[in-house]
Amino acid sequence: MNLTSKQRAYLKGLAQTIEPVFSIGKASITPEVTDSVAECFNTKELIKGTVQKNCLDDVNEVARTVADRTRSTLVQVIGRKIVLYKPFKDEPEIKLPK
Template sequence: MQFTSKQRAYLRSLAQNIDPLFQIGKSAVSPEITAAVSEAFNTHELIKLTVLKNCPEDVKTAGIMISERTRSDLVEVIGRKIVLYKQFHEDPVIKLPRK
């Protein structure tokens, strides 16, 4: 999904108030991390992850890999934080600004 600048800014503002659910460490983007993030999208539309300094992968690369594997949208990568968004199919909780 392509976000407009207003939609991306809205999601970033919501992400400021949430704590990271997962930490990616020296095992990098493993199948276990991917499965856990996919499972978390059953109850959350917006997820924040932290990439630790001992992770062998680049933060942006890790964010892209996780978003592709979970079929979610990469909202932002800032510092060592990754924010992902996946809209609920039936009844979305987060109402994005109109395009």
């Protein structure tokens, strides 16, 4: 899913108030991490996660990989924080600007 700059800015604003729900550590991206992130999308459309300092992989590459594996959209990488968006299939809760 491609986001426009207005949609991306809107999601970034929403992400400021949410807490990280997943963390990627020393083992980097394992199937367990991917599964737990995918499970988060069962209840939320917008999630935030962190990449720990002991993860030696590039944060941007980790973010892109997690987004690809969970079929979500990478909204933002800021520092070691990742914001991902995946709308619900039936009825999206977050109404994106046109």
